[in-house]
Amino acid sequence: MNIGPYQIYSLETGRFCLDGGAMFGVVPKALWSKTDPSDEQNRIHLAARVLLVLLEDRKILVDVGIGHKFPPKYQEYYRLDYSRYTLKSSLAQHQVHAEEITDVVLTHCHFDHAAGSTEYSGEKIQPTFPQATYYVQRSHWEWALNPTEKDKGSFLFLRENLDPVKNLGKLKLLDGPCELFPGFHLVVSNGHAIGLEMIKIQDQSNTLFYCSDLVPTASHVPLPYIMSYDVHPLTTLEEKRRFLSQACEEDWIIALEHDPAREAIRIRKGEKHFEVKETVRI
Numbered sequence: 001m002n003i004g005p006y007q008i009y010s011l012e013t014g015r016f017c018l019d020g021g022a023m024f025g026v027v028p029k030a031l032w033s034k035t036d037p038s039d040e041q042n043r044i045h046l047a048a049r050v051l052l053v054l055l056e057d058r059k060i061l062v063d064v065g066i067g068h069k070f071p072p073k074y075q076e077y078y079r080l081d082y083s084r085y086t087l088k089s090s091l092a093q094h095q096v097h098a099e100e101i102t103d104v105v106l107t108h109c110h111f112d113h114a115a116g117s118t119e120y121s122g123e124k125i126q127p128t129f130p131q132a133t134y135y136v137q138r139s140h141w142e143w144a145l146n147p148t149e150k151d152k153g154s155f156l157f158l159r160e161n162l163d164p165v166k167n168l169g170k171l172k173l174l175d176g177p178c179e180l181f182p183g184f185h186l187v188v189s190n191g192h193a194i195g196l197e198m199i200k201i202q203d204q205s206n207t208l209f210y211c212s213d214l215v216p217t218a219s220h221v222p223l224p225y226i227m228s229y230d231v232h233p234l235t236t237l238e239e240k241r242r243f244l245s246q247a248c249e250e251d252w253i254i255a256l257e258h259d260p261a262r263e264a265i266r267i268r269k270g271e272k273h274f275e276v277k278e279t280v281r282i
Helices: 020-024 072-077 087-092 111-117 138-145 158-167 233-250
Strands: 006-019 043-055 058-062 103-105 118-121 124-127 133-137 171-174 178-181 184-189 196-202 207-210 253-255 264-269 274-280
Touching (some): 006 020, 006 087, 020 043, 111 118, 111 158, 118 158, 124 158, 133 138, 133 158, 133 184, 133 196, 184 233
Parallel strands (some): 058 103, 103 133, 133 171, 207 253
Antiparallel strands (some): 178 184, 196 207, 253 264, 264 274
């Protein structure tokens, strides 16, 4: 997909599972299981997608997936599956090597978005993308270092995931919304996680909205479908109302980070809720 000067690709980094009840919060299983059936342990299948954005001499990644550092206990718990996809193999399909990535924008530091920031080299953990600058909101970084009992499990292995980047001076903390590159905007939300940065890439004709965990799958488009993982679910509700209203009115393409079947969608207003109008390939 081309928007303005950018070439944009949705990449698969692997598959995993999370508890269906946690993924849909107060929505009854009788409803969410119609579109997202669970396994015997109540887990639903999810993708760990990222964006590859190319601009002249820049090669930008938005999020980096779970990576390959998790011990067997966690691999089994989350049913990590790299049999079809890994981040590096997906990059290779576009003739891009890890050493060529110039920028990594982390929407937030939850393990399923940021753990791929580093990897093992022998027994040492080092940045997966050694030439890249990693961008995180300062408010989110400060929260991640001192999470609450409710959300500390989402920051599994935070030190291993990002300390090697920070120690090399490659972690850049941002203070609020900004235009990081021409036409490449960061928009901050605070419902799912404090200081979560979403990406909006636009030209005169199209807008791509990479909203991370504000709307993780197409099943989460209706406003009440909010994850139990969110630290401020009522804030999420209002953020969804605001951003999805604009997305509907302006016909944005909404990239889906965790939907196992759909890379992106456009939405419309239905009788009761926002709903998917069409599926889009990136």
